[in-house]
Amino acid sequence: MWWFVSMATIGALYAISGCFRLLRFLALFLRRPKDLRRRYGSWAVVTGPTSGLGRSMAMELARVGLNLVLVGRDPAKLQDVSGKIARCHGVQTRTVVFDLSLVSTPEGAEAMRRLREAIEGLDVGVLVNNAAVAKPGAMYFHEANVESLVRVVRVNLLALTEVTTAVLPGMVARGKGAVVNIGSGSSFVLPSFPLYSVYAATKRYVAVFSKNLHVEYKSKGIDVQCQAPGLVDTNMMSSAVKNSFSPLFVVTADACARAVVRRIGHGTLWVPNFAHQIQWWSAGFAPETILDVYRLGKHLQQREAFRMIRSSRPPAQEGKVY
Template identity: 70%
Template structure:
C-alpha cells in the first residue's frame, strides 16, 4: 500500500490565468528594462547626427520653451518662431546667457498662414534658414481654443485660427524646412500631438482640436514613409499619455 498522496491537478481556468499573468508580467518587465536602457544610454549627439541648427515654433512658454532650452544645452543653434517679438527676445537672451549657441528669431503669427501677412512671414522664415545646416524641426506651436463647446456654438473665427495653426502651419513650416534636409541627406521633424486623438476613441466638446491632432498624426506617419529613404527621421509626440515614434 502506498502512503504517497497525489495532489489533484490544477483546474484549467487556474492554468489559463497563470499563463496570462506570466505574459503580463513579462511584458511589464520588458518595458521596464527598455526604459532603464533608454535612461542609461548616452544621449545622441544631435548636432553630429542631424545638423547644427534647429527650428522651434512656439518656444516662448511651456513645452516649446523646455524643448528649446534642451536643444540649446545639446549644442544646437536655434531659429525661434513665435508671434510675439518681446517674448522671442526674452527666450533668445535666456538661451544665449546659459548656452554657447547662436539664435535667430522670426516673428510669425501662425494663425495668419495662407494670408498675405502669413505669406510674408513664411518668406522671412525661408530667408532665415537659407544656408543654415538645419537638422531639427520641432512643430510645437498649437491652439486648443475653442474648447469645451458644442461645434454648433463654436466661434467660426476661432475655429479657423485653430485649423490654421494646428494644420496649415505645421504643413507650411515643414515644407519650408524639408528641402534643405533633403539636400543634406539628414534631418529630423518632431510634431507635437495630443492624447485626445490617440489614446481615446473620441473627445467631445473638443472636436476640432482632436481632429486637427489626428491630422498631425497621419501627416507624421506618411511623412516618415515618404522621407525615410532621404535620411530624415519623423517623430510624432503624444503628450503625457503615449508616444509614437517614427524614426529609423
C-alpha cells in the same frame, strides 16, 4: 469545450500581443539619447518657443548644444527667450516673427518668405513643430465661434504643414534631419475627446502626417516622429482643467521637454513622459464606451467651470483668454 478553447486562444493571443507591445516599448525607452548635433545638424527650428512647452523645448535643445531659429508671433517675447538662451547656453539664435494663425494669407506668405531667408545656408538638423492652440474648448461644437475654430485649424494643421515644407528640402539635400511634431494624447491615447473636437482632430492629423512622412523619408536619412504628451502644465491649460485631474498626471513643461528631446529619433509615435505612459497603458484595458462616458463627464465639468468664469469676470476683461 470548443467555446472554452476558442476563448483561451483569443486570450493567449491578446496576452502575447501585449507582451510584444511591452517589449517594443522597453526597447525604445532604454535606448540612449542621440547626439542631436552630430547626428542631424547644428541648428534647430522651433515654433511657439515663447511660453509653455515650446519655451522649455527651446531651452533643452540649446542645453544639448543646438543653435536655434525661434518662430513666434510676439517680437518682444522672442527677443526675451532668445537673450535668455544665449546667456544660459551660449548658442546662436535667430528669430522670425510669424503669426501662424495667418498662414495661407498674404501676411502668412510674407512670414514664410522671412522664415526661408532665416534658414537659408544653415545646417538645420531638427525641426520642432510645437505651436498649437486649443481654444475654444470645453464646449459643444455648435457653441463655438467659427473664426476661433478656423484659427485652430490654421495653427495646428496648416502652419505645421507649411513650416515643414520650408525646412524639409534642406534636410533632404543634406541627407539627414529630424522632424518632431508635437501631437497630443487626446488623439492617440484616448478614443475620443468630446467638447474639444476640432483640436483633437487636428492633432490626429499630426499623428497620421508624421507616420506617413516617416515612411517616405526614412531612406533619405530623416527621422519623422509625433510626440504625443498628455497633460502638461502650461498657459494652454487653465486652472479649471488642471484642477479636474490628479496632480500625478500633470507634468511640468520642463520635465516634458527633457523627455521629448531624449526620445528624438526613437520611434515614430511616442508618449514622452512616464506618467503619461502609465495613462496610455491603463487606458488600453478599458472599453471605449467607458472612456467616452468618463471623458465627456470630465469635459462637461470643465464646460461648467468655464461658464462660471465667463459670467463672473468684469466686462473690461471680456477679451481675456482663460
